[in-house]
Amino acid sequence: MARMKFLCDAERCIECNGCxxxxxxxxxxxxxxxxxxxxxxxxxxxxxxxxxxxxxxHCSDAPCMAVCPVDCFYRTDDGVVLHDKxxxxxxxxCFYACPFGAPQFxxxxxxxxxxxxxxxxxxxxxxxxxxxEAEFKKYGRNRLSEGKLPACAEMxxxxxxxxxxxxxxxxxxxxRVARRGNKGAEAWGWGSAYGQPAKASAPAAxxxxxx
Amino acid sequence: xxxxxxxxxxxxxxxxxEVEQANSGRQSGQTVKxxxxxxxxxxxxxxPQWVKGDRASWEGQIKKRQLAQxxxxxxxx
Numbered sequence: 001m002a003r004m005k006f007l008c009d010a011e012r013c014i015e016c017n018g019c020x021x022x023x024x025x026x027x028x029x030x031x032x033x034x035x036x037x038x039x040x041x042x043x044x045x046x047x048x049x050x051x052x053x054x055x056x057x058h059c060s061d062a063p064c065m066a067v068c069p070v071d072c073f074y075r076t077d078d079g080v081v082l083h084d085k086x087x088x089x090x091x092x093x094c095f096y097a098c099p100f101g102a103p104q105f106x107x108x109x110x111x112x113x114x115x116x117x118x119x120x121x122x123x124x125x126x127x128x129x130x131x132x133e134a135e136f137k138k139y140g141r142n143r144l145s146e147g148k149l150p151a152c153a154e155m156x157x158x159x160x161x162x163x164x165x166x167x168x169x170x171x172x173x174x175x176r177v178a179r180r181g182n183k184g185a186e187a188w189g190w191g192s193a194y195g196q197p198a199k200a201s202a203p204a205a206x207x208x209x210x211x
Numbered sequence: 212x213x214x215x216x217x218x219x220x221x222x223x224x225x226x227x228x229e230v231e232q233a234n235s236g237r238q239s240g241q242t243v244k245x246x247x248x249x250x251x252x253x254x255x256x257x258x259p260q261w262v263k264g265d266r267a268s269w270e271g272q273i274k275k276r277q278l279a280q281x282x283x284x285x286x287x288x
Contacts, residue, residue: 002270077248127246144249147259147269149276164277165270172281179283 002165003060003079004122004144005194006153007173008052011184012160015040015051019152019161023055026123026151027140033104035120036152053152053161056081056102056120057193064094064103078144079166080122085138088116099192122163123150166194 015038023029023036036055042048058081065073065081072087073094094117095103108115125142128135135142143150153163162169170187177185250269254260259276261268279285 002273074246076246082246124249125246130247130249130252142249144273145247145252146255147249147261147272147276149273149280153280154276159280159282162277162280164280165274168274168277169280172278175281175283 003167004058004124004164005079005166005169006055006057006122006150007162007169007187007190008054009160009162009173009176009184010041010050010052010186010188011180012158013038013051013053014158014160016157018155018157019053022151022155023120026143027121028136029118029140030106033106033118035102035104035118052188053156054100054102054189055152056098056122057100057189058120058122059193060195063097063099067093067097069093074127076124078122078124080124080144082121082124082126082139083117083119084127085116085118086127090114090116092117100189120150123148 017038020034020036020038024034027035029035036053038051038053041050041052058079060079062073062075062081064083065075068083069091070087070089072084073081074084075081090105090108092103092105092114095101095105102119103117104119105117106115107113121139121142123141123143125131125135125145126139128138130142130145141151148154150163153161156162162172173187177183248266250261250266251264253263259272261272
């Protein structure tokens, strides 16, 4: 069963913002909303500066789902975390809970009034009828229903951003890291989004230990 | 007079009625209308092909697309 995930290879990202542009264009994201953005870490530090492309990671145990007071989030069979804009009240709790700053809020009126939350959908649309006009207007294009991967990952020129089933993209990444001599093996954000592997068991207490 | 009073009470209490606010397609553990899985859509004529409703065929074709992200494999092919 496919579990859709994103993986950004910081060794390859050249901060071209092609993913950001692809997302904006594909989904006709409104002005002021960035579903995806490129973040620079250690800016200006020679040899340590890295760029990573960040959006909703579609976490295994999504904190946004846990905190939403109206329970508007749901997970598809592919593991994509989506939300229903008809239920969203734009409270912003998900924004505070998200470790990636993924939820975005368009300005809905004067005095900074927040609109309904908008975020990366893994190009999987929303609860409206697939490929319908209503779905496109609210959530953007549904590429998964067309048998395609998210536009950002498919558009990435250096293939720094990988999108797809967790097993497949981690295999690609593993092979890549081995090929370049184990350099840059950190899969940024994977620990926060998909958790660390469970420890086998707690170490047994030494015999004759403290009483 | 009594009828009028009953009518007034009925109108006044109508506001207290709790209206069901859940979506019609609600299922346990899923609070919104259940989204149609991607493989239940008809493939586009000029796009990737799979058998409508067959999850395995959809996953098979999207896996090919995922593997195409591995440029070292593409070069060797």
